[in-house]
Amino acid sequence: MDLLNNIGAIITILMGCLGLFFPKKASELTGLSPVTPAGRAEFRGTLGVTFVFLGLVPLVTQNDIAFLTVGLCWLGAAIGRVISIFLDHGNQAKNWIAVGFECALAALLLVGLSVGV
Numbered sequence: 141m142d143l144l145n146n147i148g149a150i151i152t153i154l155m156g157c158l159g160l161f162f163p164k165k166a167s168e169l170t171g172l173s174p175v176t177p178a179g180r181a182e183f184r185g186t187l188g189v190t191f192v193f194l195g196l197v198p199l200v201t202q203n204d205i206a207f208l209t210v211g212l213c214w215l216g217a218a219i220g221r222v223i224s225i226f227l228d229h230g231n232q233a234k235n236w237i238a239v240g241f242e243c244a245l246a247a248l249l250l251v252g253l254s255v256g257v
Contacts, residue, residue, distance in 0.1 A: 145207045148248030149199040152210060156191030159183045171234070204253045211249030218242035 159166040163174050163183035170187070174180040194213065198206035218239050225235050 142202070142252070144248050144251050145253070146199060148214075148245050149195040149207070149210065151245055151248070152195030152214075153192050153199070154195075156188050156193075156195060158188075159186075159191060160188030163188075198249070204255045207249050208253055208255050211246045211253075214242050214249065215246035218246065 163180050166183050174183045221239050
């Protein structure tokens with residue numbers, strides 16, 4: 141299962157690299173427009189480096205709690221998106237595809253963890 145957890149962390153890092161190095165491509169993917177320097181900084185910082193570190197910590201530490209945290213972040217993103225689909229009338233294929241992607245990443249990061257509660 142460690143392989144699947146690591147793949148989830150690597151994909152998280154790659155998503156961060158997309159925001160950091162290719163804000164225009166990330167803009168197309170998200171449907172947001174970084175038209176000002178502050179907007180591009182948001183992509184590079186929040187959607188970029190934050191996700192790089194979010195994936196890097198569990199990958200480097202191999203700590204189940206770190207994988208759990210990142211997996212729950214992806215699951216939270218999916219839940220928030222589903223809420224938005226219903227409250228904001230966003231019932232579009234692009235949103236449902238994103239929910240599937242976020243749930244798949246959450247599953248990769250959470251599968252096989254042995255976290256005692």
